[in-house]
């Protein structure tokens with residue numbers, strides 16, 4: 001699966017609810033089940049994070065998700081294996097990968113892209129490789145057919161926004177707030193920002209950072225977002241279910257599926 | 269993949285450096301790079317900076333000959349006394365410069381990471397003097413092993429946030445400071461304490477620490493009838509005291525330059541911080557540089573008895589100086605550093621910080637390990653004093 005699948009998903013429906021999961025959280029097997037549950041409950045895209053030792057752009061909930069996955073022994077090759085299993089189970093669902101730069105740099109950009117395309121990724125967001133430094137990674141994405149996603153935020157000025165818009169070929173990931181994932185800030189500002197950015201760019205916009213309720217998802221679409229991604233909130237759901245119901249995977253999957261069902265309602 | 273493919277676009281040192289940060293931090297870095305370029309070298313700023321370094325921080329610091337230690341080391345050792353700077357370490361040079369810059373940029377809040385606590389102390393002092401709200405991020409493990417410095421920071425009015433994640437040391441404190449800055453950049457300056465991080469920090473901090481090398485070169489010439497030292501050395505954590513000293517001598521090919529990394533429990537073990545000796549190129553905290561990492565790119569935990577050297581990355585300019593061979597990076601272990609701590613105290617009445625003790629240990633071992641010929645003159649950056657380490661010394665090492 002590559003960029004093409006993403007384009008057909010955008011053609012097929014205007015609005016996508018994307019569930020974010022750290023690959024291998026809380027265990028490899030459960031991670032595959034959670035992805036399946038997300039899609040059964042209305043997610044039409046998945047955002048999948050590679051567990052990393054130093055997730056600088058993430059708040060506590062996703063840091064904890066990385067820690068759970070790493071505590072379960074999930075290395076990068078194993079995370080890619082989990083991705084492949086999710087892809088086998090859900091071949092038609094676009095999967096945007098969220099990977100910190102050093103994990104992409106370590107094997108070499110090209111080699112990394114080949115591996116994740118082979119495991120079914122459709123696009124890639126590297127949060128700590130911004131426009132200026134993205135040349136070599138972009139080349140690797142293009143050569144391997146992996147879509148490129150870039151982050152933009154409240155402080156990205158209009159000229160830069162246009163540059164980033166024309167550089168990427170998948171979509172723009174708009175951070176609705178200045179901060180790290182999971183922060184809670186003024187809702188209205190988030191959607192006003194989305195409306196403003198929407199009018200300045202060509203690419204579809206995915207809104208993330210700080211979405212946690214069905215109302216947030218609904219307002220994302222109302223403001224012109226094509227993808228609403230919920231991450232920290234779902235990581236908190238997993239955390240609570242994992243801590244509370246340890247040993248009962250079925251229960252964790254149920255609780256998680258139910259959360260996705262509520263969140264995805266505005267997309268259907 | 270060739271290295272050229274990885275050469276950074278922003279503020280690179282050859283294949284190293286760059287701005288590998290989230291788009292959310294880019295506006296802050298652009299603003300800081302503009303200030304670095306437009307304000308730092310302007311007359312009014314330089315005048316203010318120099319006046320503050322003199323009146324408040326106590327510059328110039330002296331050079332001190334250490335004859336008894338020299339006899340033991342079979343070298344002619346001279347110390348550049350940054351331990352006498354206000355606050356007790358070289359960190360104050362950088363802090364004064366960045367705090368004055370931040371004030372001109374209209375910022376009202378300072379955040380900083382700290383390992384040994386010296387940078388945190390300097391930032392807290394500057395916060396008090398220049399009227400900033402100040403928050404210091406410190407690994408919980410470091411806060412425990414450098415407790416006196418936590419007290420000094422709090423006494424100066426700073427809030428100290430103890431960071432429990434990861435290895436609960438300097439690396440994790442930087443992560444947390446970067447997270448704070450992503451949210452607070454409107455009114456906040458991230459006062460980074462070393463020559464690491466995204467551009468423009470490695471060059472900004474170097475420019476502010478260059479006073480060490482500049483003064484030393486003139487002072488040494490005065491003391492030695494116009495000569496240059498045969499060699500210079502400094503300990504390397506992130507690398508700011510080292511770059512500060514080296515900058516004055518990089519253009520003098522006759523001067524051998526040594527950076528001393530922490531070998532911790534031994535570079536053959538997993539417990540060390542010898543990033544340039546044992547690491548590989550990677551992306552950490554905004555820069556492409558040498559990093560201690562596994563094959564997949566997960567960052568490893570470092571180790572050193574010196575909290576300020578206990579870091580799995582290093583400033584990108586050092587990465588470049590390593591590859592070019594202009595600077596030779598060597599490592600000395602915890603045991604040798606503690607021995608040097610004791611030895612300099614006994615022979616000269618000067619108590620070095622555990623970090624600095626690595627540079628002192630280098631001198632003690634230099635002839636024996638073939639790094640320097642007997643009788644060579646060696647200028648060492650005495651980056652800080654050891655008061656903060658006394659508790660740990662008497663508890664674990666006496």
Ligand SMILES: Cc1ncc(COP(=O)(O)O)c(C=O)c1O
Nearest residue numbers: 386505506507508509576651652
């Ligand atoms: C006295 C002293 N020397 C050296 C260092 C290491 O930092 P750098 O390598 O940036 O000089 C520290 C850091 O905390 C320190 O406190």
